[in-house]
Amino acid sequence: xxxxxxxxxxxxxxxxxxxxxxxxxxxxxxxxxxxxxxxxxxxxxxxxxxxxxxxxxxxxxxxxxxxxxxxxxxxxxxxxxxxxxxxxxxxxxxxxxxxxxxxxxxxxxxxxxxxxxxxxxxxxxxxxxxxxxxxxxxxxxxxxxxxxxxxxxxxxxxxxxxxxxxxxxxxxxxxxxxxxxxxxxxxxxxxxxxxxxxxxxxxxxxxxxxxxxxxxxxxxxxxxxxxxxxxxxxxxxxxxxxxxxxxxxxxxxxxxxxxxxxxxxxxxxxxxxxxxxxxxxxxxxxxxxxxxxxxxxxxxxxxxxxxxxxxxxxxxxxxxxxxxxxxxxxxxxxxxxxxxxxxxxxxxxxxxxxxxxxxxxxxxxxxxxxxxxxxxxxxxxxxxxxxxxxxxxxxxxxxxxxxxxxxxxxxxxxxxxxxxxxxxxxxxxxxxxxxxxxxxxxxxxxxxxxxxxxxxxxxxxxxxxxxxxxxxxxx
Amino acid sequence: xxxxxxxxxxxxxxxxxxxxxxxxxxxxxxxxxxxxxxxxxxxxxxxxxxxxxxxxxxxxxxxxxxxxxxxxxxxxxxxxxxxxxxxxxxxxx
Numbered sequence: 001x002x003x004x005x006x007x008x009x010x011x012x013x014x015x016x017x018x019x020x021x022x023x024x025x026x027x028x029x030x031x032x033x034x035x036x037x038x039x040x041x042x043x044x045x046x047x048x049x050x051x052x053x054x055x056x057x058x059x060x061x062x063x064x065x066x067x068x069x070x071x072x073x074x075x076x077x078x079x080x081x082x083x084x085x086x087x088x089x090x091x092x093x094x095x096x097x098x099x100x101x102x103x104x105x106x107x108x109x110x111x112x113x114x115x116x117x118x119x120x121x122x123x124x125x126x127x128x129x130x131x132x133x134x135x136x137x138x139x140x141x142x143x144x145x146x147x148x149x150x151x152x153x154x155x156x157x158x159x160x161x162x163x164x165x166x167x168x169x170x171x172x173x174x175x176x177x178x179x180x181x182x183x184x185x186x187x188x189x190x191x192x193x194x195x196x197x198x199x200x201x202x203x204x205x206x207x208x209x210x211x212x213x214x215x216x217x218x219x220x221x222x223x224x225x226x227x228x229x230x231x232x233x234x235x236x237x238x239x240x241x242x243x244x245x246x247x248x249x250x251x252x253x254x255x256x257x258x259x260x261x262x263x264x265x266x267x268x269x270x271x272x273x274x275x276x277x278x279x280x281x282x283x284x285x286x287x288x289x290x291x292x293x294x295x296x297x298x299x300x301x302x303x304x305x306x307x308x309x310x311x312x313x314x315x316x317x318x319x320x321x322x323x324x325x326x327x328x329x330x331x332x333x334x335x336x337x338x339x340x341x342x343x344x345x346x347x348x349x350x351x352x353x354x355x356x357x358x359x360x361x362x363x364x365x366x367x368x369x370x371x372x373x374x375x376x377x378x379x380x381x382x383x384x385x386x387x388x389x390x391x392x393x394x395x396x397x398x399x400x401x402x403x404x405x406x407x408x409x410x411x412x413x414x415x416x417x418x419x420x421x422x423x424x425x426x427x428x429x430x431x432x433x434x435x436x437x438x439x440x441x442x443x444x445x446x447x448x449x450x451x452x453x454x455x456x457x458x459x460x461x462x463x464x465x466x467x468x469x470x471x472x473x474x475x
Numbered sequence: 476x477x478x479x480x481x482x483x484x485x486x487x488x489x490x491x492x493x494x495x496x497x498x499x500x501x502x503x504x505x506x507x508x509x510x511x512x513x514x515x516x517x518x519x520x521x522x523x524x525x526x527x528x529x530x531x532x533x534x535x536x537x538x539x540x541x542x543x544x545x546x547x548x549x550x551x552x553x554x555x556x557x558x559x560x561x562x563x564x565x566x567x568x
Contacts (some may be wrong), residue, residue, distance in 0.1 A: 004533050017485040018552050349559070
């Protein structure tokens with residue numbers, strides 16, 4: 001089979017579906033065809049509408065015509081020959097000045113025109129009517145062919161509706177922008193100037209009313225107090241700086257007490273008891289020796305030295321005075337032994353107490369220094385309190401301003417909402433076009449509307465949803 | 476308005492038709508480029524027709540001297556779709 005036969009069959013198979021999806025598969029094609037037909041001076045909208053009409057018009061290849069019929073009797077070519085008697089190569093140039101679809105839509109029904117085109121073809125009188133309706137030249141219309149002109153009549157309705165919609169949307173958008181500007185202006189923070197006995201607020205704004213600075217000034221009375229307090233604060237700070245030196249003896253005393261206490265705590269209770277007894281005996285020893293000497297001297301004077309008397313039982317004989325003397329010493333030692341344990345505990349407790357006392361002195365060394373800061377801190381606190389008094393006007397101005405701004409902003413929001421709602425309410429009315437809406441019924445060619453959408457930048461991207469984990473295209 | 480899914484279906488149809496009728500991707504791309512050139516400059520239409528004849532894609536008596544914009548559009552779209560299919564790997568270069 002010759003290549004041309006195979007190619008003819010190929011074209012017959014794919015031409016119709018390819019033409020149907022051309023606007024999506026090759027978006028730049030539609031306006032390119034429109035520009036080629038309507039001329040380079042045509043607007044984008046006209047070029048898109050004409051291009052879509054041309055591509056949708058004939059579809060002769062789809063119908064299974066022969067290649068010859070396809071190439072020679074396609075809608076455009078046939079119509080051109082029928083109406084104008086010339087083709088594109090005959091030198092006929094597209095009319096200029098037809099850059100907008102702006103015909104008298106209300107005078108003639110596009111449906112009637114379309115029906116006339118269908119029944120009578122593109123005879124001169126019909127071409128003239130369509131030309132008057134669409135504003136396109138008869139030459140351009142002739143190139144579109146009968147079916148193309150019918151599609152264009154549909155697209156005229158869609159185009160007009162799109163234009164009306166665009167203008168309505170612009171009107172609505174303008175209203176929303178104005179409303180937003182009003183709301184934003186109303187929501188600007190507007191602080192209020194306040195003056196009290198202690199100070200005065202000071203807010204700075206730029207030419208647009210935006211707050212660019214906030215401050216306050218203290219009253220002379222407050223400033224006078226603060227100056228005097230400043231002198232006190234200086235003096236108090238000097239005292240605080242000298243406190244460490246002043247309290248240094250406390251540290252030495254504390255260390256001495258710690259050493260002394262360490263001596264008491266270094267011995268065991270038994271050692272402490274033994275020390276106690278030894279020291280007490282040492283204290284009693286001189287008087288006891290003196291008493292013994294006196295007793296011996298008395299016995300010597302009486303001539304009874306060495307004399308002893310029996311005491312009965314298995315007790316040995318002794319001098320009664322000497323026995324009483326030694327018994328008293330034994331009694332004294334027994335008493336000392338009985339007190340030694342308690343005295344040992346007392347000494348240990350005393351040693352611990354020395355530590356407590358030393359720690360207290362050391363603590364006072366620090367607390368004294370801390371307390372030495374009190375005069376400085378008191379002066380500063382008082383000065384800070386005076387500063388707060390001076391600051392009150394600014395805080396009051398800010399607070400009052402916030403409240404008034406909130407109410408103003410609410411008013412602005414209400415006004416903004418009202419304007420936006422009004423714009424939304426008017427949008428359908430603004431978008432309404434009697435002739436355009438009338439044409440809606442015939443402007444249902446998807447390729448034409450697609451071309452118009454492309455011309456107006458309307459996205460036709462497919463919509464998808466995730467259903468049962470699958471990405472599914474939805475209408 | 477056609478959807479992207481429909482475009483994919485048409486591409487599949489074109490691929491099948493290319494195989495069945497022995498039409499190469501190179502032929503469609505060259506025809507598409509020529510069709511686009513004609514849309515930009517209508518004086519190139521005779522060369523476009525001559526190229527069709529030279530490539531044995533049509534007989535001389537089939538050729539009209541008038542431009543069929545629908546056919547031009549179909550050729551341009553076929554060329555673009557073929558380029559897209561090659562770029563996406565759907566079609567071998």
